[in-house]
Amino acid sequence: MIRLRDVTYFYPRATTPALADVTLEIPAGQFCAVIGANGAGKSTLCYTLAGFVPHFYRGKLSGGVEVAGVDVPASSLAKLAGHVGLVFANPFNQITGARFSVREEIAFGLENMGVPLDEMEARVEDILGFAGLRDLAERSPFALSGGQQQRLAIASVLVMRPPVIVLDEPTSQLDPIGSKEVFAVLRDLAATDAATVVLAEQKLEWVAVFADRVLVLHEGRIVADGLPGDVLASADLTQYGLQPTRYTQVARAAQAAGFRADRHDLPVTLEEAVEFFR
Amino acid sequence: MKDDGQRPTEARAPMPIVVEDVSFTYPSGTHALRGVSLRVSPGEAVAIVGENGAGKTTLVKHLNGLLKPGTGRVTIGDWDTREHTVAKMAARVGYVFQNPDDQIVERTVGDEVAFGPRRLGQPAAEQQANVAAALATVGLTEAAKTHPYDLTAPQRKLVTLASVLAMRTPIVIFDEPTMGQDARGVALIGDIVDRLKAEGRTVLTITHDIDFCAAHFGRAIVMADGQVLADGPAADVLTRADVLATTNVEPPQLVRLAQALRLKRAPLTVEEFVAEVVGSE
Numbered sequence: 001m002i003r004l005r006d007v008t009y010f011y012p013r014a015t016t017p018a019l020a021d022v023t024l025e026i027p028a029g030q031f032c033a034v035i036g037a038n039g040a041g042k043s044t045l046c047y048t049l050a051g052f053v054p055h056f057y058r059g060k061l062s063g064g065v066e067v068a069g070v071d072v073p074a075s076s077l078a079k080l081a082g083h084v085g086l087v088f089a090n091p092f093n094q095i096t097g098a099r100f101s102v103r104e105e106i107a108f109g110l111e112n113m114g115v116p117l118d119e120m121e122a123r124v125e126d127i128l129g130f131a132g133l134r135d136l137a138e139r140s141p142f143a144l145s146g147g148q149q150q151r152l153a154i155a156s157v158l159v160m161r162p163p164v165i166v167l168d169e170p171t172s173q174l175d176p177i178g179s180k181e182v183f184a185v186l187r188d189l190a191a192t193d194a195a196t197v198v199l200a201e202q203k204l205e206w207v208a209v210f211a212d213r214v215l216v217l218h219e220g221r222i223v224a225d226g227l228p229g230d231v232l233a234s235a236d237l238t239q240y241g242l243q244p245t246r247y248t249q250v251a252r253a254a255q256a257a258g259f260r261a262d263r264h265d266l267p268v269t270l271e272e273a274v275e276f277f278r
Numbered sequence: 279m280k281d282d283g284q285r286p287t288e289a290r291a292p293m294p295i296v297v298e299d300v301s302f303t304y305p306s307g308t309h310a311l312r313g314v315s316l317r318v319s320p321g322e323a324v325a326i327v328g329e330n331g332a333g334k335t336t337l338v339k340h341l342n343g344l345l346k347p348g349t350g351r352v353t354i355g356d357w358d359t360r361e362h363t364v365a366k367m368a369a370r371v372g373y374v375f376q377n378p379d380d381q382i383v384e385r386t387v388g389d390e391v392a393f394g395p396r397r398l399g400q401p402a403a404e405q406q407a408n409v410a411a412a413l414a415t416v417g418l419t420e421a422a423k424t425h426p427y428d429l430t431a432p433q434r435k436l437v438t439l440a441s442v443l444a445m446r447t448p449i450v451i452f453d454e455p456t457m458g459q460d461a462r463g464v465a466l467i468g469d470i471v472d473r474l475k476a477e478g479r480t481v482l483t484i485t486h487d488i489d490f491c492a493a494h495f496g497r498a499i500v501m502a503d504g505q506v507l508a509d510g511p512a513a514d515v516l517t518r519a520d521v522l523a524t525t526n527v528e529p530p531q532l533v534r535l536a537q538a539l540r541l542k543r544a545p546l547t548v549e550e551f552v553a554e555v556v557g558s559e
Contacts (some may be wrong), residue, residue, distance in 0.1 A: 037460040038432045060489070089458065090431060093375065126442065143306045146376050146454070147486075172457045173376070174328040176487050177526035202460060204532060243461035244488060246531035249515025253552045274538045277555055 002026040002049060002164060004198055007063035009044060009053055010263035016045040020220040021091035026213075028163070031197045033207040033228070037241025038219035042200035043089065043218065046168040049198060050086035051077050055066055068164045068196070080112065085172045089200075091153035092243040095141045102144070102152055103128065108162045130185065131155035133179070144172040145237055154182060158189070164196045165189065171203060179203060183210040205245050208232050208268040233266040247273035251275070292320045293355040293370055293448040293480065295341060301504075302336055310336035312504040313350070314423035314490040320448070323471065323481045325491040325512065328501035329526035334484045337501070338451050341482070342371040354449065358393040369398055372442035376453040376484070378426075379435040387414070387437050389423035389430070394445040405444075413442035415470060416514060432458045439470070449547050450474055468494050492516055492530040500525060517544045 007022040019041050024034050034042050048051040051226060055077045056063040065072040068083035072108060088094050093142040110120045119186040128134045131151045136144060143153055150173045155166065165186070173180035183206040190212065201207055207214060214231040215225035219239045224231050231237075237244050244252075250264045251273060260276065267273040295318040302311040310333045318324055326334050339345040340352050343359040343366075352359045354370050372394070375381040384390040393413055395405040413419045416436040426434055435458065437445045442450060451469075456464045464487070473483045485491050491498060491512060498507040498515040502525035516522070517533050521553050528534065530545075532551050536544040545551040 012458065038430060038458075038463060090377070090379075092379070119300040139306065139308075143304070143308070145331045147336065151330070169458060172487070173330070173454065176488060176503045176528050177523070179331060179486070186375065192507075202458075227439075238461075241462050242462055243464075247535060249548050250535070250555075253548050254556055257552055257556045259556050270534055273535050277535070278540055 001028045003066040005064035007065060009048060010060045011057060012059045017220050022138060022222055026196055029190055029194040030212050033211035033213060034198060034200045034212045034215045034217060035207060036240060039216040041220040042217055045166050046086060046166045049166045050196045074126045083162060084164040084166060085157035085160055087154050089168040091149040094153035094156060100140060101138050102133055102141055105141045105152060106156050106159050109156060127155045127159040143261055151173055164206050168191040168200045180206055183262040191242050204228050206230055208245060229268055232268040268271050295320055296353045298351045300340060300346060300347040300352060302348045310504050314506055316506060316509060318480060320480055321478045323475050323495045323499055324497045324499060325495035326484045326499045326501060327491060327527050332501040332525060333504040335453055337454060338482060338484060341451060342373045343367040357422055370447055371449045371451060372445045373445035373451045374442045374453060374455060375437050378438045381438045382426045382434060385425055387418060387424050389427055390426055390437055391440045391444050394441050396446055408444040408446055412440040415443060416440045432463055449480045454484055456487045464490060488527060489530045513546055
């Protein structure tokens with residue numbers, strides 16, 4: 001569960017806020033996608049939920065931030081570690097550099113949490129399989145491809161099973177099916193394990209299919225908030241620097257050419273587009 | 279006209295890329311390339327797609343000599359990459375790294391973009407003009423005096439892109455250029471690719487963004503497990519869902535829609551798709 005109340009945040013020396021008047025509640029079990037142009041505040045929102053704002057970045061934060069029952073500004077990064085996990089946009093920032101193999105890297109967080117050895121081994125083994133890293137388990141984290149490092153970064157956070165999971169464009173280097181699989185896993189973590197999942201993303205096709213809810217950020221403010229089908233089909237999307245999926249684009253262009261002019265709900269997913277054009 | 283190394287800014291020199299039966303194994307024992315052969319003609323626009331760890335980055339690092347083939351041969355025009363330094367190869371092949379932070383060395387954006395042209399020995403006036411033009415192309419003219427690390431990661435990617443554009447090489451290689459870019463950034467990079475093509479330069483890109491690939495690249499190479507699975511016109515290769523699936527790639531959104539609707543053709547653009555659907559009413 002996440003609760004933000006009137007959150008405004010300035011990075012040190014900044015004259016415009018990176019987040020402005022953000023009020024937001026995300027219940028446990030919800031998979032919420034955050035979209036917006038570069039610079040809209042997506043990463044800052046992720047950092048705020050994980051406590052890096054203000055505890056690492058400093059700057060000026062006002063308003064209330066409560067994550068998994070913890071008052072974030074009044075807490076510390078160490079205290080937040082068991083409550084919220086953050087996957088950084090650049091996997092290189094996630095890798096500790098203190099471990100020699102993928103397996104040890106994934107175990108790192110569990111060691112710090114004092115998880116018993118046999119449980120640790122089982123959880124690491126489990127996540128290696130899910131992340132498609134089992135064949136690479138003994139390799140150095142630095143001898144992985146960009147996409148493999150990104151899988152490792154995601155695995156290192158998910159293995160800790162935090163109740164709140166925040167991911168900042170975690171699939172930017174993943175191959176297409178790999179990206180889709182990450183979305184499916186996040187949806188399952190929300191639906192089955194009641195995790196609260198917040199995902200900053202550019203891949204609107206998979207946001208449309210898997211997310212429960214979509215927030216649009218623009219210049220630090222929430223400018224749209226709703227079901228993927230409503231938000232992603234909205235004509236306003238382009239004014240926030242976002243491009244609708246090709247499915248919405250072709251449906252809108254076909255409508256302009258007189259096809260199904262009576263339809264008000266434009267498709268955002270492949271399935272919906274098939275239904276629209278059939 | 280032949281590039282003799284003395285005119286490194288000659289962007290139109292015919293410079294075919296020939297990769298002959300190249301295999302490469304990293305010191306860690308990973309067999310990253312297994313007998314790759316391909317030929318890219320001057321002026322072609324080629325996208326390389328395939329799953330993570332397929333060998334895409336390893337392959338393109340062979341084209342500018344950053345990696346030398348274990349067996350086989352790579353030539354750029356009349357240069358065998360084993361016989362030339364990376365610094366020399368840079369006159370013919372510009373390479374934009376996947377991670378901009380692997381590439382950036384200077385303290386200001388302007389110096390960073392000027393780094394390559396300076397190393398290539400471009401005359402000062404030409405250097406200045408190339409740097410200014412490259413910064414303008416990526417929309418970072420205002421940021422010339424900024425420290426690269428005061429920019430966001432997607433902006434740093436544009437800095438590295440500008441650095442390579444300023445070198446005016448006949449061959450330009452992008453490794454995941456749209457990674458982390460928003461819609462506007464993707465459109466900007468698409469325009470840059472189109473412009474390079476119009477100038478007759480050879481453009482290669484690695485990408486996971488299949489819709490970007492479909493929109494800007496005439497030829498697609500599909501890689502898996504260090505080998506080339508398919509190589510041909512993008513309009514053909516990108517419709518082969520079965521081949522793509524074996525390497526974790528799906529056809530572009532419009533192709534999947536056309537296939538689900540059992541259309542006779544699989545259009546790659548919104549305009550073609552609408553013409554196909556509305557035209558068949």
